[in-house]
Amino acid sequence: MALLGLDLGTTGVKSTITDNEGNILSASYEEYKTESPKEGEYELDPEVVWQSSKKVMKDSKKFVKEDISAMSVSSFGEAFVAVDEDGKPLMNTLLQTDSRGKDELKELLNNISADQIREKTGLNPAVTFAVPKIMWIKKNRPDVYKKTHLILLYGAYILYRLGGVSAIDYTLADRSLAFNVTTNEWDQDILNAAGIDKEILPNTYRLGTIVGAIKPKLAEELGINATMKLVTGAHDQICVSIGAGAINDGDCTNGMGSVDNLSPVFSDTSKLKQNAEKNYPTIPYMDNKFTTVSYIYDGGTSLKWFRDAFGAGEVAAANLASVSVYDIFDHYIAKKPTNLLVLPHFSGAAVPYFDEDSRGMIMGISGATRKGDIYRALMEGVAYEQRINMENMAAGNINIKKLFATGGGSRSDTWLQIKADVLNKEVSRIHMKESGTLGVIIMAGVAVGLFDSFETAMKKLVTVDKVFKPIPENVEFYNNQYKKYVELYKFEKKLRSL
Numbered sequence: 001m002a003l004l005g006l007d008l009g010t011t012g013v014k015s016t017i018t019d020n021e022g023n024i025l026s027a028s029y030e031e032y033k034t035e036s037p038k039e040g041e042y043e044l045d046p047e048v049v050w051q052s053s054k055k056v057m058k059d060s061k062k063f064v065k066e067d068i069s070a071m072s073v074s075s076f077g078e079a080f081v082a083v084d085e086d087g088k089p090l091m092n093t094l095l096q097t098d099s100r101g102k103d104e105l106k107e108l109l110n111n112i113s114a115d116q117i118r119e120k121t122g123l124n125p126a127v128t129f130a131v132p133k134i135m136w137i138k139k140n141r142p143d144v145y146k147k148t149h150l151i152l153l154y155g156a157y158i159l160y161r162l163g164g165v166s167a168i169d170y171t172l173a174d175r176s177l178a179f180n181v182t183t184n185e186w187d188q189d190i191l192n193a194a195g196i197d198k199e200i201l202p203n204t205y206r207l208g209t210i211v212g213a214i215k216p217k218l219a220e221e222l223g224i225n226a227t228m229k230l231v232t233g234a235h236d237q238i239c240v241s242i243g244a245g246a247i248n249d250g251d252c253t254n255g256m257g258s259v260d261n262l263s264p265v266f267s268d269t270s271k272l273k274q275n276a277e278k279n280y281p282t283i284p285y286m287d288n289k290f291t292t293v294s295y296i297y298d299g300g301t302s303l304k305w306f307r308d309a310f311g312a313g314e315v316a317a318a319n320l321a322s323v324s325v326y327d328i329f330d331h332y333i334a335k336k337p338t339n340l341l342v343l344p345h346f347s348g349a350a351v352p353y354f355d356e357d358s359r360g361m362i363m364g365i366s367g368a369t370r371k372g373d374i375y376r377a378l379m380e381g382v383a384y385e386q387r388i389n390m391e392n393m394a395a396g397n398i399n400i401k402k403l404f405a406t407g408g409g410s411r412s413d414t415w416l417q418i419k420a421d422v423l424n425k426e427v428s429r430i431h432m433k434e435s436g437t438l439g440v441i442i443m444a445g446v447a448v449g450l451f452d453s454f455e456t457a458m459k460k461l462v463t464v465d466k467v468f469k470p471i472p473e474n475v476e477f478y479n480n481q482y483k484k485y486v487e488l489y490k491f492e493k494k495l496r497s498l
Contacts, residue, residue, distance in 0.1 A: 005440035075155030077175030101132030111193035122282025129177035243435030245462035250401030256409030260299025342381030383422035
């Protein structure tokens with residue numbers, strides 16, 4: 001028997017089929033485009049996402065003879081689909097970056113305080129979430145709202161199209177701004193304040209729960225056995241954490257992609273409101289545990305900027321040698337900590353500031369500075385920025401003991417050693433860099449009884465490639481540099497005000 005994991009993003013969908021040992025048997029990817037009808041409006045066609053999802057599932061199954069025991073979905077958050085009784089989308093999705101809903105958010109906060117919402121949801125109210133956008137639809141597209149049978153965030157939307165089941169997991173429901181993380185139920189006070197009918201929201205379940213089976217006719221169309229079970233998945237970052245083996249308090253996944261993300265596991269929610277105020281959400285995880293998300297926009301993208309600005313020669317050499325240009329950069333990177341300070345706000349500041357006008361800075365350049373110094377300093381800047389988040393989270397009783405690194409950036413030994421030294425934490429590189437895929441496979445496997453628990457599945461399927469321990473002399477150096485770094489954003493903000 002095999003397992004299928006579907007990974008939904010805003011720009012594409014990937015289907016991966018593995019055996020019971022987590023070995024990849026087949027995979028297929030399909031890209032799709034977002035639309036921008038007007039400035040500030042960003043949409044996604046949910047029918048295109050559904051057709052693309054069917055295509056990759058069908059294509060990946062062509063190469064696998066075994067029946068599929070179960071499938072689960074990893075999905076981006078916030079965005080939703082309004083469907084009719086047949087499951088057909090009634091309009092395009094308003095993506096989380098869409099500005100519609102600003103006035104509705106103000107209306108919501110007139111009816112219920114931000115503090116109340118924080119205490120209930122563990123979230124800082126923002127227009128990015130589903131509730132303000134549902135309110136916008138009710139006000140501006142009453143024809144759509146009247147016909148709406150269900151409001152489904154994307155993981156739930158796919159399950160509904162596959163099996164006609166009304167089901168969403170807690171982690172994805174939490175991205176709506178209407179889910180109470182203490183009771184694990186839709187919050188009636190928030191729904192009343194928003195004027196949203198509870199009946200149009202799906203049933204909620206813990207992640208990794210069997211909620212149905214694929215429709216027989218659809219199974220025939222896709223070449224999949226009609227016995228395939230449908231299992232609730234999770235928000236994409238939660239899937240990464242499961243696939244990285246983060247299960248105990250203090251375990252923290254470091255997703256090192258274009259965006260750099262820290263997601264620690266914790267149990268103490270006594271400072272839930274305080275953390276929400278600082279933009280550290282409280283997200284349901286496993287076994288009465290929680291996780292949060294601290295991210296910066298320019299993790300891997302800061303290295304991509306370096307490549308585009310300074311690496312034309314290296315790119316040409318990499319193409320000739322058929323190697324990654326980043327492997328070439330790693331050969332001449334500065335071997336010791338630098339005196340440079342880089343503020344990695346090339347696309348603005350994310351957590352904890354959420355300052356879209358902030359911009360990057362490089363401080364300390366001299367006549368002796370070379371490209372390898374700047375390249376290393378970019379890595380150091382990302383680590384410094386996450387140290388600010390780590391210390392903020394610790395003040396909210398969210399403590400990090402060790403890191404599990406995954407994603408493309410985790411392939412760099414130098415960057416992981418920098419993380420270990422700046423954060424003064426042990427960093428383990430997970431062997432499978434696409435941990436989100438492994439996360440959904442684990443959820444499906446646990447649901448159908450292939451593993452008796454998540455812990456058992458993680459021990460069997462998640463392997464560590466290499467461990468990086470802090471180097472004392474580097475820790476001391478970076479501690480002194482960090483004292484300067486924490487002043488950098490304040491300085492940049494002051495310069496902008498002049």
